Amino acid sequence: MSGSIERRFCIQPGGQLTGHLRVPGDKSISHRAVLLGAIAQGVTEVEGFLEGDDALATLAAMRQLGVPIERPSEGALRIDGVGLKGLQAPPGPLDLGNSGTSMRLFAGLLAGQSFASELIGDGSLMRRPMRRVTDPLGLMGASIATTNEGTAPLRISPVKGLKGIDYEMPVASAQVKSALLLAGLYAEGITRIHEPAITRDHTEQMLSALGCPVSQQGGWIEVKGPVTLTSTRIQVPADISSAAFFLVGASIAPNSTVVLEGVGLNPSRIGVIEILQRMGADIVIDPDPVGEGEPTGQLTVRHAPLRGIEIPVELVPLAIDEFPALFVAAACAEGETVLRGAEELRVKESDRIAVMANGLSALGIDVEPQADGIRITGGRFSGGRVHARGDHRIAMSFAMAGLVASGPVDIDGCAEVDTSFPGFVELARGAGLEIEVIEEQS
Ligand SMILES: O=C(O)C1=C[C@@H](OP(=O)(O)O)[C@@H](O)[C@H](O)C1
Numbered sequence: 001m002s003g004s005i006e007r008r009f010c011i012q013p014g015g016q017l018t019g020h021l022r023v024p025g026d027k028s029i030s031h032r033a034v035l036l037g038a039i040a041q042g043v044t045e046v047e048g049f050l051e052g053d054d055a056l057a058t059l060a061a062m063r064q065l066g067v068p069i070e071r072p073s074e075g076a077l078r079i080d081g082v083g084l085k086g087l088q089a090p091p092g093p094l095d096l097g098n099s100g101t102s103m104r105l106f107a108g109l110l111a112g113q114s115f116a117s118e119l120i121g122d123g124s125l126m127r128r129p130m131r132r133v134t135d136p137l138g139l140m141g142a143s144i145a146t147t148n149e150g151t152a153p154l155r156i157s158p159v160k161g162l163k164g165i166d167y168e169m170p171v172a173s174a175q176v177k178s179a180l181l182l183a184g185l186y187a188e189g190i191t192r193i194h195e196p197a198i199t200r201d202h203t204e205q206m207l208s209a210l211g212c213p214v215s216q217q218g219g220w221i222e223v224k225g226p227v228t229l230t231s232t233r234i235q236v237p238a239d240i241s242s243a244a245f246f247l248v249g250a251s252i253a254p255n256s257t258v259v260l261e262g263v264g265l266n267p268s269r270i271g272v273i274e275i276l277q278r279m280g281a282d283i284v285i286d287p288d289p290v291g292e293g294e295p296t297g298q299l300t301v302r303h304a305p306l307r308g309i310e311i312p313v314e315l316v317p318l319a320i321d322e323f324p325a326l327f328v329a330a331a332c333a334e335g336e337t338v339l340r341g342a343e344e345l346r347v348k349e350s351d352r353i354a355v356m357a358n359g360l361s362a363l364g365i366d367v368e369p370q371a372d373g374i375r376i377t378g379g380r381f382s383g384g385r386v387h388a389r390g391d392h393r394i395a396m397s398f399a400m401a402g403l404v405a406s407g408p409v410d411i412d413g414c415a416e417v418d419t420s421f422p423g424f425v426e427l428a429r430g431a432g433l434e435i436e437v438i439e440e441q442s
């Protein structure tokens with residue numbers, strides 16, 4: 001068997017970040033553009049699609065389900081929608097790589113089909129919890145088998161039909177909500193989902209744009225099936241989760257000023273800006289003129305001294321993917337930063353509390369991990385060697401830490417950065433990060 005490629009980032013300290021940058025397209029919206037465009041009637045044209053491995057896994061799986069999708073130019077898709085009933089049995093298991101969003105949203109989409117399917121992924125994805133979607137889908141009448149541990153492979157059997165349910169989600173998860181909304185499109189009656197805290201609402205927004213209004217009241221989100229979706233144009237904004245590395249890098253590195261263009265500013269995604277501003281970051285938001293799609297704007301970030309804070313628990317779901325980068329900001333802040341209510345971080349691509357805590361302490365920072373969060377005391381990064389454990393966001397976060405370390409920082413386990421941020425190394429280097437990449441066959 002041929003081994004995989006190991007990738008290590010080597011960062012020289014002392015850089016500063018400057019320039020006008022545009023980070024790649026939003027990963028969450030890119031997934032949804034493919035999933036919903038595929039089951040709409042007519043041709044959906046997408047611009048700004050994220051050509052990262054996670055979104056490409058969704059695209060490849062959709063082609064295996066018989067949906068013609070062309071890629072006429074970089075970031076552009078032409079999806080020839082097959083309608084709600086037009087998906088076909090795939091020739092084999094659908095491999096969703098590293099992408100939790102793909103697996104959970106496909107579970108919802110495929111639960112009500114008249115053919116069987118199987119969902120698999122890489123080592124990280126096959127360890128992530130799936131009962132959070134298979135249990136409520138089961139209540140709707142779906143038949144989805146997991147392992148005894150509740151993990152993939154997910155084996156989905158055809159069923160006669162789904163029925164709408166009322167479901168109170170025990171965790172605030174946009175993936176679970178979206179899986180149930182997708183299944184709800186196929187179900188008889190009303191599917192009502194309650195979220196314990198606001199989570200990203202891209203599925204609701206896109207369903208509305210495709211002619212299927214989703215009502216929202218008092219934390220309940222509701223869709224009535226079966227529906228017809230009508231194709232539209234979808235403009236994918238730059239991903240605020242990718243912009244976050246530059247928001248943090250420019251905040252901590254002296255003499256930095258970075259302007260980030262066209263960043264998605266959906267209110268359910270901007271927790272990272274609010275948290276950094278509470279820490280004293282200098283971030284100016286210039287909203288773009290209101291267009292058809294989700295709100296976007298230009299972010300200007302300048303170096304500023306940061307102070308530790310207690311992160312308000314209601315901001316946790318609004319910044320859930322940005323905590324690895326925020327931990328780096330906290331490590332550079334004066335005083336203590338405390339995060340609670342974030343146990344979800346333990347079941348992402350890696351256990352982000354444990355992996356970040358290990359790396360931060362290897363770089364000389366005082367940390368106290370807790371079951372649902374972490375306490376970080378600001379200090380000065382030493383140089384050293386850390387391991388990202390194949391988690392893209394952790395790799396990029398430690399790359400930013402290297403800007404202000406007292407010696408070189410080596411980061412192992414960086415091969416997955418392309419899942420969310422293809423071109424990260426080149427963009428960061430162009431902005432002033434001294435980053436080298438070492439690849440080895442493992
Ligand atoms: O719906 C989505 O696109 C996502 C939802 C979040 O996951 P959870 O729903 O598990 O919180 C987030 O961490 C993930 O990167 C993308």
Ligand SMILES: C=C(OP(=O)(O)O)C(=O)O
Pocket residue numbers: 054098099100101102321348349393420
């Ligand atoms: C958690 C993430 O993605 P997913 O759940 O789709 O793997 C992420 O991108 O940080």
